[in-house]
Amino acid sequence: MELWLNEKQLTDLYTMIATGVPEGDVIAKIFQDVPRVITGVYELMEKAFLQGLSTGVTLFDDNDNVGTGVQCDWGYFPANKFGVTVLWNNVNARPLDDLRRVIKKAKNDGNSLTDVWMDDVTFDNFVATEQVQHYFAWGFSWLLPSRL
Numbered sequence: 001m002e003l004w005l006n007e008k009q010l011t012d013l014y015t016m017i018a019t020g021v022p023e024g025d026v027i028a029k030i031f032q033d034v035p036r037v038i039t040g041v042y043e044l045m046e047k048a049f050l051q052g053l054s055t056g057v058t059l060f061d062d063n064d065n066v067g068t069g070v071q072c073d074w075g076y077f078p079a080n081k082f083g084v085t086v087l088w089n090n091v092n093a094r095p096l097d098d099l100r101r102v103i104k105k106a107k108n109d110g111n112s113l114t115d116v117w118m119d120d121v122t123f124d125n126f127v128a129t130e131q132v133q134h135y136f137a138w139g140f141s142w143l144l145p146s147r148l
Contacts, residue, residue, distance in 0.1 A: 001040040003033045048072075053117070056081060080105070088125040095126050096135060 005013070016026050044060075052058040056076035061069040082102050086093040099116070106113050118126065126132055 001037050001044075003037065088122060088129060091128060091130050093125075093129045094131045095129055096131050 013026065013029060016029065048058040048060065052072065052074045056074045058072040058074070059069050060072075082098070082105075084093065084095070084098045088095050088098075103113050127136075
């Protein structure tokens with residue numbers, strides 16, 4: 001993350017130095033963006049984690065060299081990579097069947113599924129499918145995107 005001082009900020013710094021403002025205050029002014037940069041690093045790490053968790057690969061782009069970056073392969077076994085039969089944004093998708101495949105594989109491997117993570121858009125697509133609506137007709141109807 002790169003931040004820079006604009007013309008006004010530089011003028012303010014020069015004015016502080018010229019008027020004899022204590023050196024500590026000038027240094028504090030120069031480094032006032034450090035908390036924003038630290039937050040940016042945390043956000044980048046969260047993005048990398050979620051991308052890797054979802055796809056098995058994390059890519060850190062190099063903004064200075066277009067088309068290059070650092071790729072981290074999480075080493076997911078091909079047998080543990082699951083796709084969906086039909087994208088969930090299609091009302092004819094069968095997301096419960098897709099989830100059952102994952103649960104069955106975990107159970108066969110002696111594992112158990114404890115959490116399923118999805119963002120709001122994916123959840124909206126999930127509950128809008130005919131399969132989920134038929135299965136949970138009494139429970140999810142109030143959550144449909146058209147009612148939010």
